[in-house]
Amino acid sequence: MFDDLNDLYQQVILDHCKKPRNFHELPAATCSAQGHNPLCGDQLKLFLALDGDKINDISFTGSGCCISKASASLLTDFAKGKTRGDLENMFGHVREMITTGKVADDVGKLAVFAGVHKYPARVKCAMLAWHAAMAALKGDQKPVTTESEEI
Amino acid sequence: MSRTSPDWSALRKDFPILDQKIHGKPLIYFDNAATSQKPRAVIDALVHYYGHDNANVHRGIHELSNRSTMAFEAARVRSAKFINARSADEIIFTRGTTEGINLVANSWGGKNLKAGDVILLTEMEHHSNLVPWQMLAQRTGAKLAYVPVTGDEAHLDLAKLDSLLTKKVKLFAMVHISNSMGTVNPVAELCARARKLGITTLVDGAQSAGHCLVDVQAIGCDFFAFSGHKICGPTGIGVLWGRQELLDAMPPYQGGGEMILSVEYQKTEFKKAPHRFEAGTPDISGPIGLHAAMDYLDAIGRENIWKHDQELANHAYEKLAALKNIRLFGPKQNRAGLVSFLLKDVHAHDVVTLADQAGVALRGGHHCTQPLMHKLGVESTARASFYFYNTKAEVDRFVEVVKEIQKFFGQ
Numbered sequence: 313m314f315d316d317l318n319d320l321y322q323q324v325i326l327d328h329c330k331k332p333r334n335f336h337e338l339p340a341a342t343c344s345a346q347g348h349n350p351l352c353g354d355q356l357k358l359f360l361a362l363d364g365d366k367i368n369d370i371s372f373t374g375s376g377c378c379i380s381k382a383s384a385s386l387l388t389d390f391a392k393g394k395t396r397g398d399l400e401n402m403f404g405h406v407r408e409m410i411t412t413g414k415v416a417d418d419v420g421k422l423a424v425f426a427g428v429h430k431y432p433a434r435v436k437c438a439m440l441a442w443h444a445a446m447a448a449l450k451g452d453q454k455p456v457t458t459e460s461e462e463i
Numbered sequence: 464m465s466r467t468s469p470d471w472s473a474l475r476k477d478f479p480i481l482d483q484k485i486h487g488k489p490l491i492y493f494d495n496a497a498t499s500q501k502p503r504a505v506i507d508a509l510v511h512y513y514g515h516d517n518a519n520v521h522r523g524i525h526e527l528s529n530r531s532t533m534a535f536e537a538a539r540v541r542s543a544k545f546i547n548a549r550s551a552d553e554i555i556f557t558r559g560t561t562e563g564i565n566l567v568a569n570s571w572g573g574k575n576l577k578a579g580d581v582i583l584l585t586e587m588e589h590h591s592n593l594v595p596w597q598m599l600a601q602r603t604g605a606k607l608a609y610v611p612v613t614g615d616e617a618h619l620d621l622a623k624l625d626s627l628l629t630k631k632v633k634l635f636a637m638v639h640i641s642n643s644m645g646t647v648n649p650v651a652e653l654c655a656r657a658r659k660l661g662i663t664t665l666v667d668g669a670q671s672a673g674h675c676l677v678d679v680q681a682i683g684c685d686f687f688a689f690s691g692h693k694i695c696g697p698t699g700i701g702v703l704w705g706r707q708e709l710l711d712a713m714p715p716y717q718g719g720g721e722m723i724l725s726v727e728y729q730k731t732e733f734k735k736a737p738h739r740f741e742a743g744t745p746d747i748s749g750p751i752g753l754h755a756a757m758d759y760l761d762a763i764g765r766e767n768i769w770k771h772d773q774e775l776a777n778h779a780y781e782k783l784a785a786l787k788n789i790r791l792f793g794p795k796q797n798r799a800g801l802v803s804f805l806l807k808d809v810h811a812h813d814v815v816t817l818a819d820q821a822g823v824a825l826r827g828g829h830h831c832t833q834p835l836m837h838k839l840g841v842e843s844t845a846r847a848s849f850y851f852y853n854t855k856a857e858v859d860r861f862v863e864v865v866k867e868i869q870k871f872f873g874q
Contacts, residue, residue, distance in 0.1 A: 354810075
């Protein structure tokens with residue numbers, strides 16, 4: 313019945329939604345940020361443990377739809393061990409991909425989100441964790457919302 | 464057409480929008496609590512108005528202005544009849560329920576509320592009947608109190624009402640039918656109890672006006688607000704009804720043309736209600752479309768519509784209740800025409816995206832009742848809401864789709 317949705321709900325996404333990775337608080341966190349989607353009430357909190365520019369550890373907590381949870385889970389998977397610059401760079405690629413469907417060469421597993429652009433109502437779900445991650449890097453104390461960011 | 468047994472399938476054909484496919488599947492429109500679809504009669508009334516009669520209302524001397532003024536004011540008379548108001552002078556045209564409530568909060572509330580007064584609401588209010596009062600409370604120093612909701616069945620806890628209806632309460636505002644739970648509140652009883660203590664009452668009729676017979680005199684409230692677009696009318700038009708003596712004592716809501724008797728550089732004399740509350744060129748086609756919608760609904764009979772709504776909701780509730788891993792919200796008995804639910808470990812937005820793929824239009828989210836969602840310990844629910852053009856076969860198909868969604872997420 314839902315064959316056409318395989319673009320949106322790829323197996324990797326379903327897997328990360330059911331078994332989110334790095335889904336816990338992070339006592340060693342050096343920074344964190346909250347993401348809020350007022351349209352659905354979804355709340356995510358992202359924790360980063362930075363050592364200089366290196367992301368030693370990263371995790372998240374909160375509630376959300378399949379797309380937002382899987383996006384947060386895959387983000388943490390990607391970011392662990394990378395640098396601040398890597399994450400900022402990937403943010404640009406992911407935003408481009410999720411809003412236009414254009415997949416950059418080095419997005420790896422994150423390419424599973426390319427289909428989201430066909431579902432405008434769900435773009436914000438996929439971007440929520442990414443905006444929260446950028447806010448955490450910037451040290452923003454105020455929660456980011458999908459309504460205040462240009463997503 | 465017989466008043467006692469409408470030909471529902473013939474009525475469905477009055478709605479051109481329903482005859483289409485969504486993602487290759489026949490459209491099943493179950494988002495009626497958000498907005499209803501429009502019958503040909505309403506669309507034709509709008510087309511006719513703009514094609515033949517369009518001109519600005521009031522003050523005009525020419526023929527077109529006469530026609531549009533007559534049609535505009537005829538809609539006011541029709542609206543009074545629709546809710547059994549004593550007079551068309553008690554009918555204020557607004558943009559919708561939200562603006563009606565804001566008008567009362569600003570005009571009546573601004574004049575009558577002071578620090579220490581209490582505004583009593585219920586925990587199941589839509590944001591439109593909560594935020595304006597919060598803003599008023601912040602401006603005046605008044606306090607908000609809430610009649611509690613009992614839990615997932617979402618009844619009002621009426622045992623608590625006596626202790627909440629204190630001398631400090633100046634206004635009791637309540638929703639007639641909950642948009643997120645389907646609860647039908649005993650508004651006549653609530654208003655009677657408030658009235659005994661001299662408390663002014665407002666009923667949010669957004670979900671009731673087009674679905675059941677509404678008699679504001681029988682309800683015994685002081686204000687009643689509803690929207691045109693949820694009752695087969697156009698968007699952008701609504702009705703606020705208020706008791707004449709209250710409206711006459713209220714200051715204007717907005718200033719401008721149409722609402723004045725005379726203007727000088729330093730002062731203005733205002734018209735009486737309802738025109739005092741309708742500044743500027745109004746939405747003219749809106750009331751005209753609304754008039755057609757009211758005629759259309761009453762030709763079917765709102766008692767018939769209510770019965771049909773309830774049958775569909777009960778059928779949906781029973782079939783969903785038989786599924787595993789589902790949490791249902793709202794009353795088991797006497798439910799209005801909607802069902803709110805959550806599937807275990809599946810977010811409401813995922814339910815809605817999958818249902819859409821199968822042609823079924825649902826809504827997922829907090830339904831503008833966020834405090835109630837938090838009280839029930841959820842962020843959101845999925846909701847199917849029905850109207851008279853929906854069928855039992857559509858409900859059956861919807862339940863099959865829900866089962867498929869459960870399978871998709873491995874349940």
